[in-house]
Amino acid sequence: MELLECRLRIDDIDAFVADLAEIGDRYNVTIQAFDARYVADRAHLEQALAFADRAFERGENVARDRAVEILLYAAGRRQIDRALEMGVSKGDNRAVVLIDCAGTDAGESDSEETETAALEAVTDLEAFVERTGTLARQDKDTLCAFFDVPPAERAATDASLAALVRERVALLEVEK
Template sequence: MRLVEGVASVADVGEFVATVGELAEETETTVQAFDARYVVSEAHLRRAAELADRAFERGENVARDRAVEILLYAAGRRQIDDALTIGVSPGETPIVVLVEGSEAGEDAAADAVAERLNFEPAETLGDYDESLVRDFFDVGDAELATVDGDLESLVLERVALLVVEK
């Protein structure tokens, strides 16, 4: 799995998503873009991908597409419409793009992300918006205090709990 970080200028979300789909098909990889303001760490996306794969192996997946299933787990949601909040939005947005497949496919997809997605490489991972994350994952002050302010741990817990909530 590779993560490609940067800032994207998204004029049309539908067009952006279509281009991501084309990249995935052309490179025979899974490609999913996230709003980096909602991604707390690489472990967040790695765990979402692992759980999505396990859901497919067990025939428990909600989405037909692996990239969408990863999005669901990363968001800790079963409803695609709700999970899309952590996807890309119109305008200039810090993003992180998950690319997974063969090594050659990942290399090709990662290169294509910068070329075809109106994407400026930049470090975005780990620079999440605490307020957005807390609101989206419904993390209150009391809950955060019980884990000594470790928001990443709580988000990873939400990702893992999605399996139990089915």
């Protein structure tokens, strides 16, 4: 899995999604773009990816598309409409773009090269502005509101906010 932390300026969301799909098809990778405000940390997306893959292996996936299933797990929701809030939108975005070629016949080193090539193709898109550390700081208010982490819960534990978000992702797996 490769992550591209960046700024995007999206004029047409449908065209941007089509561009990502075309790159995904060209490199045989899964690509999902997230609004960085909703991503707790790298481990959050790694966990969502692992659960999505397990759902496909077991035939328990909700979405037909792997990228959408990853989005559902990252959002901790089974409703696609609610999970889409976590995606990028028209205008300026602090974003994280996940690129993964698991499930292909490529070897590990080939997978890394393929993911890197796909990542570079994303940076060539018109919507790409710059690479920047979008996961370096959390938007705690957005994370708490989106993942329903009340102040009382935060006060009752020494767990990090990222750990509480990952717990919500794990609970989705348990609740289905």
